Amino acid sequence: AQSVTQLDSQVPVFEEAPVELRCNYSSSVSVYLFWYVQYPNQGLQLLLKYLSGSTLVKGINGFEAEFNKSQTSFHLRKPSVHISDTAEYFCAVRALDTDKLIFGTGTRLQVFP
Amino acid sequence: DGGITQSPKYLFRKEGQNVTLSCEQNLNHDAMYWYRQDPGQGLRLIYYSQIVNDFQKGDIAEGYSVSREKKESFPLTVTSAQKNPTAFYLCASSPSGSGGPYEQYFGPGTRLTVT
Numbered sequence: 048a049q050s051v052t053q054l055d056s057q058v059p060v061f062e063e064a065p066v067e068l069r070c071n072y073s074s075s076v077s078v079y080l081f082w083y084v085q086y087p088n089q090g091l092q093l094l095l096k097y098l099s100g101s102t103l104v105k106g107i108n109g110f111e112a113e114f115n116k117s118q119t120s121f122h123l124r125k126p127s128v129h130i131s132d133t134a135e136y137f138c139a140v141r142a143l144d145t146d147k148l149i150f151g152t153g154t155r156l157q158v159f160p
Numbered sequence: 161d162g163g164i165t166q167s168p169k170y171l172f173r174k175e176g177q178n179v180t181l182s183c184e185q186n187l188n189h190d191a192m193y194w195y196r197q198d199p200g201q202g203l204r205l206i207y208y209s210q211i212v213n214d215f216q217k218g219d220i221a222e223g224y225s226v227s228r229e230k231k232e233s234f235p236l237t238v239t240s241a242q243k244n245p246t247a248f249y250l251c252a253s254s255p256s257g258s259g260g261p262y263e264q265y266f267g268p269g270t271r272l273t274v275t
Contacts, residue, residue: 056200081263090164090250090266091203098261137202146191146210146254147218148264150202 049074049140053151061159062130068123068154070138080121081139081148082112091137097121108132133158163187164267166251171272173245181236181270183251190256192234193264196220197248206249209234238272245274 054069072078079098083091095106102114112123121138138151164185173179185192191210195203205218209228223242228234234253238245248271252264 079261083266088248088269088271090166090268091252092266093263096263146193146208146256147205148193150204152200152202 049078049142049149051138051140051149051151053138053154055154056152057155057157059157059159060128063127065126066124066128066132066156068136068138068156070121070123070151072119072121072138072140074119074140074142076142076144078140078142080112080114081141082106082110082121082123083137083139084108085135085137085153087134094123094136128156128158130158130160132156164251164253164265166249166267166270169268169270171270173272173274175274176240177274178240179238179245179272179274181238181249181251181272183234183236183267185232185234185251185253185265185267187253187255187265188231189253189265190231191254192228193252193254194218194224194226194234194236195250195252197250197269203250206236238274245272247272 050073052071060066081096082094085091095104097104097114105111135153139148141148167182193208194206207226209215225237250269251267254262254264
């Protein structure tokens with residue numbers, strides 16, 4: 048079975064500062080990894096995904112994430128955040144041969160002017 | 161313009177009533193999913209369907225029922241047996257029902273309030 052831990056429930060940051068949202072996962076088999084963003088009262092939108100290959104993955108809105116197999120982590124980063132990045136961010140993992148996506152509990156990113 | 165639609169966006173019901181949430185997709189995806197979202201708990205899988213006329217229970221199926229009579233539709237019924245039905249419900253779909261390098265695509269959600 049797989050599990051996901053998002054270590055921070057809330058991350059406050061000032062506009063134009065860098066940010067890192069942490070995600071660790073547990074799995075005995077190889078996995079795909081995803082980051083989704085959710086704006087208030089909306090569905091989830093895919094930010095980026097790691098399937099295989101390069102461990103540095105670039106996504107939409109200037110976000111990127113690095114897959115670290117030895118540390119079983121998939122942290123999300125952005126070098127300079129904007130007010131519009133205020134949202135909830137979910138890390139998710141799926142084993143290669145299943146359909147079940149396992150979500151973390153989410154990190155609320157609050158960007159202040 | 162392909163996507164997933166959920167209706168209505170807000171739904172209010174009295175305790176003891178069954179209610180059905182709609183989910184339609186025009187992405188030609190085989191697999192569809194229903195999640196429940198509660199504050200601080202992330203998303204939890206209720207039911208999923210990998211192919212028409214077949215579906216499986218997720219982690220919290222008690223008090224819910226689904227059907228998959230058409231590829232594009234996967235309605236969820238919240239029955240009176242669900243003890244705490246007030247939540248935000250999200251429908252999703254993906255191209256394949258048997259693994260593979262695919263992400264899930266999400267609808268805009270339905271917020272259900274039961275009083």
